[in-house]
Amino acid sequence: MLILHEIPGRIRVYYETLVFSEKNCRRIQTSLSQKEGIIDFRIEPRITTLTVRYDPEILELNEVVRTLLVFQLYNDGEHISKTYVQGQKSFEREVQRSATSGILLATSFGLKLLGYPNVLIDTFATVFTGYTILSHGDRRKGRIHHPDILTAFITSFTLGPKKMTEVALTSWVINVLELINDYQKLHNHQALLQKSI
Template sequence: MNAKFYVLHDIPGRMRLQIPSLRDKTNYKEIEHMFCSLKGVSSVRIEPSIQTMLIHYEVAYLSRSTLLRYISVFFQQTRLDPLDDIMIQMDPAMRNDWLRTLFSGGLLLLAGIRKSSFYKPDALVYGAVAATGYTVLSHGTSNKIRHPDILTGIITLLSLGPSNMLYVAMITWIVNVLELLHEKQKKQTRPLYTVS
């Protein structure tokens, strides 16, 4: 197995790494911005020609091992990973919303595939419905009852009945995905940086 990165220089508060996968990841400014958003990281500079990354960090807020763990997790992804371009451009809150949505969607898909014509809810169905409910209720900060995905879930539950809770969760999940796509599009139209 090839190493993900090599530590070239390491003193407390400053680390230079050789990262071969920087050859495949060409969105350097976004990577720098993402690592700079970590609490304790003061600056990040990527040198694409020699595939290195220089990180200045505050030892009081961020330990060397934690920083290396973040780097390892990020650079373990393979070349052309389809989630790279999507996830790196999101703020952490939206990234968490999408990860919860993908997880609950996977559970719903698995529960839907396992469903037979003689349907009796099992632990997987209850888990998928609970995960979808948590996903829907966990994003957003305003009045959650007025969110489109919650309203859709309530209306669908009333019209289909509790015996069709898997269908209710699927419809609610779809509306949740549409709402997240709308929020992502709204955030992309706002400038990422402001110059004063």
């Protein structure tokens, strides 16, 4: 959900993924009609926007936003949106890839510390970490904007080709931080789902 316009007592939002089917429009109308403090609202199904006028003395903006956020989880068939289920599966795969990369990098650096460097493990750790980083993110929106990918490019230019395991490690650490952020988003999405049921 994206807030397009907001002034005290009025908010207009855009839903990128919500299908404004008849069923969803009825559910939104029912929900908003029953909410104390909502004065009126206008649903624009063709452009997937919703404009709500509310009484700021009864409802705070954050309460209105929380109510509107729940609508983005609606699906024609059920409350649980496909995007949440897909996001959860995608997150699980990303965690598995990141854990494998972490183990390979730890093995690579451990062998170097013990005085037994292994070029094959170094190469495999670097390649798999690259795969982990490049497979992170939303394909539709493009992955280049993720900090872990940007870090990979910057550190590879800065450190050079002889230090690719260090580049991989730096990028992997940023990838882990991104996964923590993704987990928080998924957790917030789940909390909204539970409130809406």
